[in-house]
Amino acid sequence: MYPEYFLYLNQKGNIMHQKLSEIIRERRSMLHLTQEDLAALAGVGLRTLKALEVGKGNPSLDTLQRLAEVLGMEVRLEVKRIDR
């Protein structure tokens, strides 16, 4: 039972030092899913997922969320305080 944790997405779709593609792939295999499984479960085209996992693409929020849902992840917006 380990706690939830966060991954920051930077401007290039990377997360900390990991790429979004790596996160998706790691999480997918952690869940013992093939690309085909995940694509089907998420309702995303297989070709789309494949492209994403090799680092190509700029997914729509919808696509990202469909995948995140199946992968047990959640897309968040962190709102920072405003310094005055």
Added chain:
Amino acid sequence: MYPEYFLYLNQKGNIMHQKLSEIIRERRSMLHLTQEDLAALAGVGLRTLKALEVGKGNPSLDTLQRLAEVLGMEVRLEVKRIDR
């Protein structure tokens, strides 16, 4: 000096009970920016931002991040623990 907080994006692009469009608009006016200002600062088309704020659209991760950057927000992925 109030703490940072999080907003959850659901499958329809809503955040908790607020829509993504509302979050963007509120944050923008909080920063005293016009749509034109924000669009220019974020490097996003004015038409695109306008559409987003009226709840139309399924922005790409890139577009979302460009806006978030200017608005002092950050896109995150929350990774949930896996129950066994």
Added chain:
DNA sequence: AGTAAAAGTGCATTATATTGCGCTTTCACT
């Protein structure tokens, strides 16, 4: 009420994300 700035919208165009198909390559296991 009059005015200017800001915001909303219809239309057309361009860019690109999404998709399926077929084929090749890689991986994992015997």
Added chain:
DNA sequence: AGTGAAAGCGCAATATAATGCACTTTTACT
């Protein structure tokens, strides 16, 4: 080495996000 599953990729088609332009509507202030 042989084999089947999984993953990668080129191509073409479709869907739609992103954009600019022009115009209308709303908002805010005097």
